[in-house]
Amino acid sequence: MSSSVVNQDTRKAGRILYVASVALLCAWVLVPIYLLLVNTLSSPEAVSSFPKSLLPEFNTESLEFFAGFSGMLNALANSVYVAAITMVLSILIGAPAGYALSRFDFRGKELFRMLILLTRAFPLPLLALPLAVMFIRVGLDDSILGLALVHTTLAIPFAVLITFSLFSGIPVELEEASWTLGCTRLSGFRHVVFPLILPGITASAIFAFVISWNEVFAAAVLTIENRTLTAFLLQNLDTSPLHLKFAGGFILVVPALIFIFAVRKYLFAMWGIANR
Amino acid sequence: MNTNRLPYLLILPVTLFLLLFFVYPFIQVASQAFTTEQGFTLANFERVFSDWKFPISLKNTLLLAAAVVPVQLALALLMATMVSRMQKGRDLVLYIWTIPLGISDLAAGIIWLAIFEQSGFLNSMMHSLGFIDRPTSLLSYKNMGLVFLAIALAEIWRATAIMLVILVAGIGLIPKEYYEAAEVFGASPWKRFLRITLPLLRPSLQTALVLRVILAFEIFAVVAALGGTLFPVLMGETYAYQFDLLDSGAAAAIALVILAISIAFTLVILRALRVPKGAQI
Numbered sequence: 180m181s182s183s184v185v186n187q188d189t190r191k192a193g194r195i196l197y198v199a200s201v202a203l204l205c206a207w208v209l210v211p212i213y214l215l216l217v218n219t220l221s222s223p224e225a226v227s228s229f230p231k232s233l234l235p236e237f238n239t240e241s242l243e244f245f246a247g248f249s250g251m252l253n254a255l256a257n258s259v260y261v262a263a264i265t266m267v268l269s270i271l272i273g274a275p276a277g278y279a280l281s282r283f284d285f286r287g288k289e290l291f292r293m294l295i296l297l298t299r300a301f302p303l304p305l306l307a308l309p310l311a312v313m314f315i316r317v318g319l320d321d322s323i324l325g326l327a328l329v330h331t332t333l334a335i336p337f338a339v340l341i342t343f344s345l346f347s348g349i350p351v352e353l354e355e356a357s358w359t360l361g362c363t364r365l366s367g368f369r370h371v372v373f374p375l376i377l378p379g380i381t382a383s384a385i386f387a388f389v390i391s392w393n394e395v396f397a398a399a400v401l402t403i404e405n406r407t408l409t410a411f412l413l414q415n416l417d418t419s420p421l422h423l424k425f426a427g428g429f430i431l432v433v434p435a436l437i438f439i440f441a442v443r444k445y446l447f448a449m450w451g452i453a454n455r
Numbered sequence: 456m457n458t459n460r461l462p463y464l465l466i467l468p469v470t471l472f473l474l475l476f477f478v479y480p481f482i483q484v485a486s487q488a489f490t491t492e493q494g495f496t497l498a499n500f501e502r503v504f505s506d507w508k509f510p511i512s513l514k515n516t517l518l519l520a521a522a523v524v525p526v527q528l529a530l531a532l533l534m535a536t537m538v539s540r541m542q543k544g545r546d547l548v549l550y551i552w553t554i555p556l557g558i559s560d561l562a563a564g565i566i567w568l569a570i571f572e573q574s575g576f577l578n579s580m581m582h583s584l585g586f587i588d589r590p591t592s593l594l595s596y597k598n599m600g601l602v603f604l605a606i607a608l609a610e611i612w613r614a615t616a617i618m619l620v621i622l623v624a625g626i627g628l629i630p631k632e633y634y635e636a637a638e639v640f641g642a643s644p645w646k647r648f649l650r651i652t653l654p655l656l657r658p659s660l661q662t663a664l665v666l667r668v669i670l671a672f673e674i675f676a677v678v679a680a681l682g683g684t685l686f687p688v689l690m691g692e693t694y695a696y697q698f699d700l701l702d703s704g705a706a707a708a709i710a711l712v713i714l715a716i717s718i719a720f721t722l723v724i725l726r727a728l729r730v731p732k733g734a735q736i
Contacts, residue, residue, distance in 0.1 A: 201537060205551045211612060212554070214576050215566045229590045230579035272468045279465035291466055298477055299666065302673045302717055304690075305710040306476065308697060309483035332476040339469060364461075393559030395676040396690065400697060409561050409676070416679055421572065424680075428565030435557030443550050447624045 212432065219429040223422040245426035248419075254411035255430065257323060258392060261407055264327035265391035266384045269334040270342075274380065277342025282351065298336045306332060307397035314401065321403045329397045334387035341386070345379040346372070382445035385438050392434060487707035499708040503696075512687035513712075519603070519688070520671035523610045527667060528660075530611070531618035536648060539626050549623070556616040563613035564680025568594075571605045571681065594681060602682050609677045614670060618663040625659025626652065661728040668724065669717045689713050 218226050220235035223244060245251055279285070280292065307329055311320065319325035349372055357367035398410040406414065412427045419427075439446075488499050503509055534552055538545060555563070570576045571593050578590040593601050629652065637647045653660075675690035689709060696706035 197537070201541075201548060204534060204537075205548060207612070208551055208554055211566045211570065214569050218569050227574050229574040230582045231574060231576055233576075233579075272472055275465040276469040279462040283462035283465075285459075285462040288462075291470070294470070294473060298473065299669075301477075301481070302669060302690075302710075302713050303477075304673060304675075305484065305693070305713065306480045308693070308703065308706055308710055309480040309487060310476070311697075312487075312703070313480070313483070328476060332473070335469060335472065389557050393557070393562075395559060395561045396673070396694065399694065409559060412565075413561060413676060413679060417683065421574075424565050425569055428562045428569075431562040432558055432566070435559070435562070436554060439554055439557040440550060443546070443553065446553060446556075446620055447549075447627065 212436075215425060215429055215432065218422070218425040221422075223420065226422040226425060227420075241422040241426045245423060245430065248423060250406070250411065251408075251427070254406045254408045257402070257405050258408040260323050261327045261330060261398075262388045262391040264324065265330040265334055266388040268327065268331040269338040269387040270380060270384050272331070273335050273338030274342045276339045277344075278346050280339070280343045281346035295336050295339050298332075303333050304394065304396035304400075307400040311401055321401070321405055323405060326398055326401045326405075326407065327391070329401060330391035330394055331387075333394065333397075334390045337390070338383055338387055341383040342376075342380065345376055345383070348379075349375050379445055382442040385442050389435060389438050393431070484707045484710050487704060488711045491704065499704040502702075503705050503708045503712070506692075508687050508692060509709075512689050512692045515686055516672060516674065516689045517716075519607060519610065519674060520668060522603075522607050523614075524664070524667055524671055526607075526611050527615045527618055528664065530615050531622050531663070534615075534619050535622040535626055536652065538623055552619055553616045555613045556620065558613055559676070560613060560674070561676035561680060563609050564677040567605055567609035567612070567677075568680055571601070594685070596685055599685070602686055605681050606674075606678055606686065609681060610671070610674065613677070614667065617670075618667055621659050621663040621666070622656065625656050629655045657728050657730050661724060661730070664724045664728070665721050668720050672713055672717050672720075 214233075217231075217233065217235045219241055220237050220239070221232075222236060222238040222240045225232070225236055225238070226241060276291075276295075280288065310325070310329055314320040314322070314325045319328075353371050353375075354367050357371045358364070362370065393409065395409045395413055398407045399413050402410050408427065408431060412419075412424065412431070416424070489495055489497070491498060538549060538552075541548065558566075568575070573590050573592045573594075575593075577593065578587065581587045582590070592598075594605060595602075633651050633655070634647055637651060642650065673690055674688055675694065678686055678688050678691060689712065693706050693709045693713070696702045696709060
């Protein structure tokens with residue numbers, strides 16, 4: 180009997196340890212973000228004062244300073260444009276290939292898959308160096324579209340692999356049934372597959388948006404006048420005051436919080452099969 | 456339309472795109488590294504290798520990867536196994552743990568700057584605990600260990616999530632029957648982890664490690680935000696050659712060095728964790 184009591188005690192202790200570790204790991208993620216929030220919602224004087232309070236003053240001066248900083252809003256807009264173009268391009272170009280991989284057996288399929296997988300083994304932002312030269316030649320230098328093309332290269336392998344796994348999750352029988360009912364391949368796709376795939380496609384589009392939104396190196400190399408937010412912040416790291424850095428960092432983080440929340444259901448399905 | 460041609464038509468856009476924006480630029484960068492106006496040369500590499508900053512930035516990059524990736528792997532494995540037996544609140548916990556997945560390296564650097572800068576939260580906390588009277592500059596050349604620690608912490612904080620996602624998805628693919636059978640035979644949780652989870656997780660571990668190690672060699676913005684010029688890394692040197700020194704030949708040469716290291720490590724990981732044919736789930 181005493182042994183069962185001991186057993187119960189160790190089980191309870193294990194349970195407490197488990198819950199405590201989960202809570203600790205959640206805090207490990209959340210506390211740094213909270214501290215950034217405190218800094219963002221404090222006045223510029225409070226940001227560089229010492230010692231610092233752990234509670235925000237709910238003062239919007241830092242954010243106003245950020246919005247009023249010359250070139251900042253422009254950079255913010257550029258970031259959104261580049262990310263939006265990247266999102267559209269990578270899905271438009273990537274999704275058909277994902278569909279082809281999931282539905283057809285064709286010669287060269289393995290080679291094509293290898294090409295896609297290979298791109299992941301390369302430090303892709305480095306592409307920006309030769310592309311900078313190429314873009315000057317064709318007049319795409321320092322342009323939104325030029326940067327978006329590079330970001331699309333970053334996002335496309337993911338778009339192909341993710342849509343491949345999404346399409347594979349929709350039984351081909353559904354499509355075949357639509358053909359026996361008089362649909363063509365195209366109309367069958369539109370009426371049967373498309374509605375089923377839409378949420379997943381949206382999720383992978385959001386993922387492409389985040390990839391572009393967060394990218395620093397290529398953005399800094401390829402833009403000069405039309406800087407994106409990340410490139411602008413990086414360029415001014417040495418000279419900008421602390422409150423500007425923190426407000427800028429916070430503006431970078433907010434969409435990430437929302438986007439990860441929006442795609443959370445698909446995160447694991449997308450990565451699970453896509454990365455095999 | 457002919458069905459035989461349809462798949463090729465569907466993969467045509469991606470293929471063209473990657474040829475133009477992936478294959479072609481890499482040929483460009485390689486030729487840029489090995490040529491000047493006079494033709495073939497190794498001068499770009501000589502210039503890079505003889506720079507006093509090169510050995511330091513190479514050492515820093517490799518040391519950071521060596522310090523960060525194993526911790527991330529252990530942490531991601533721990534989190535993934537914790538989540539796999541969670542009944543209540545699984546979705547919420549997973550959401551919180553995957554938040555850093557969407558956060559850029561620059562933002563992560565700025566976040567940890569808020570903690571480590573002179574008037575930052577670490578100094579404030581030590582002050583309120585009575586350890587220090589006045590704030591000291593933590594991220595300076597006098598505290599290179601702390602600079603390293605801050606960068607490593609920011610990297611671990613930011614990029615463990617990508618491994619976590621891959622591993623959680625991988626654990627989800629392992630049939631539950633294996634665990635049930637092991638439990639029947641009296642295997643402890645630790646044994647089950649060692650004998651079932653780890654071996655069957657190999658493909659996911661492979662992917663997670665390859666992705667993570669390559670990204671570790673690309674470290675750039677976290678360092679720029681926290682260490683500035685104190686802590687040179689390879690990617691930062693590439694940027695400096697391209698922008699501050701306007702020497703794109705040398706930038707291309709360093710880019711090739713990063714590429715070579717990435718490929719070498721990818722091959723090592725793929726080989727070390729290779730999955731025997733027929734042993735896949």
